[in-house]
Amino acid sequence: PTPVSALIHAATMVTAGVYMIARSSVLFTIAETGVYVAWIGVLTALLAATMAITANDIKRVLAYSTVSQLGYMMVGVGVGAYVSGIFHLVTHAFFKGLMFLAAGSVMHAMSNELDMRKMGGLKSKLPITYWTFLAGALAIAGVPGLSGFWSKDEILHSAWDSGHHAVFFLGLVTAALTAFYMFRLIFVTFHGQSRVDPHVESHLHESPPVMWVPLVVLAVPSLFIGLVVGWGGHDSAFHHFLGDVFPATVHQEQPSSPLPFMLISTIVAFFGIISAYILYSKDSPKDEPENFPMELLTNKYYIDEIYDAVIVKPIKGISQYGLWRIVDVVIIDFLCVGGVSLLTRGTGGLLRYLQTGIVQSYILSMVIGIVLFLGYYLFVR
Secondary structure: HHHHHHHHHOOOHHHHHHHHHHOHHHHHHHOOOHHHHHHHHHHHHHHHHHOOOOOOOEEEEEEEEEHHHHHHHHOOOOOOOHHHHHHHHHHHHHHHHHHHHHHHHEEEEEEEOOHHHHOOOOOOOOOOHHHHHHHHHHHHHOOOHHHHHHHHHHHHHHOOOOOOHHHHHHHHHHHHHHHHHHHHHHHHOOOOOOOOOHHHHOOOOOOOOHHHHHHHHHHHHHHHHHHHHHHOOHOHHHHHHHOOOOOOOOOHOOOOOOHHHHHHHHHHHHHHHHHHHHHHHOOOOOOOOOOHHHHHHHHHHHHHHHHHHHHHHHHHHHHHHHHHHHHHHHHHHHHHHHHHHHHHHHHHHHHHHHOOOOOHHHHHHHHHHHHHHHHHHHHOO
């Protein structure tokens, strides 16, 4: 359910790793392993963003978006800008929670349909959902003045000031892709001609207040929370609030001017939005061309298939043919369980010949026993 997804992606499970690394900042600073965290973060952000640009499932686009934004947070904590990473975590919680709930509103109206290619033209049918979804998309795209702009720009600014220039440029590419895939979602879902099934379209309507009121409530901080707590950059109220928690770094104490970075981020964001507008605002989405790059993106770089072939199937084979057939069947079932029972039955079968019920046999056994005992006592000892 999208309310559960909104909570998980905004504030709990998926952001726990970022929070853990930030709270363990002293260890990462001493070990000087932040550069690895930053590179893992930016590559994660870039790969997830490229997966999102070909996804057609509305919730899957948002899920890939979360992975990408987590990469940004990891870049922040990786370059030593721990407050910036947590700042992006906070702003992300608002606009990602908003968009998941808005996606739930779309699913409610579409009878649980998830494929964006079967939507289109929903703007007039779901006006509140559209405008609140648009607010979240503008925020995550990094439009100037909105929440995502302040937090994401701080991370990129910190990456440059800390000397991680390659990480900075990859982060810029990811920012352009973020704006592109979010507005691809907006244009394909809400604009253009309707591709909705006629039966579903006949009862399309805005969600009830219990669903759209939370969207309106979340839209306000999604737009402005970054401006309220982030104004002033490294001298903002948020930085002062968390300043004593995290160790200060050189680029936090003596940052370069933020204006060039703000201008670059603005250009990148609008480049992504305009590209999505040109490709998807009017025409119906067509099947992606069948070439290797598109197949690679559509199939998520075949990560699932590689994971299945390299990890799942070998472990399953070892478990089934090694552990199960040898350990469970042969050792446990046959030798342990079956062996004990066979030993008991065999011993019982031998001992039953001693219990014949014939008195003469018992007397003979006693005589033999006495003779053996006396022989041992007299001759062996």
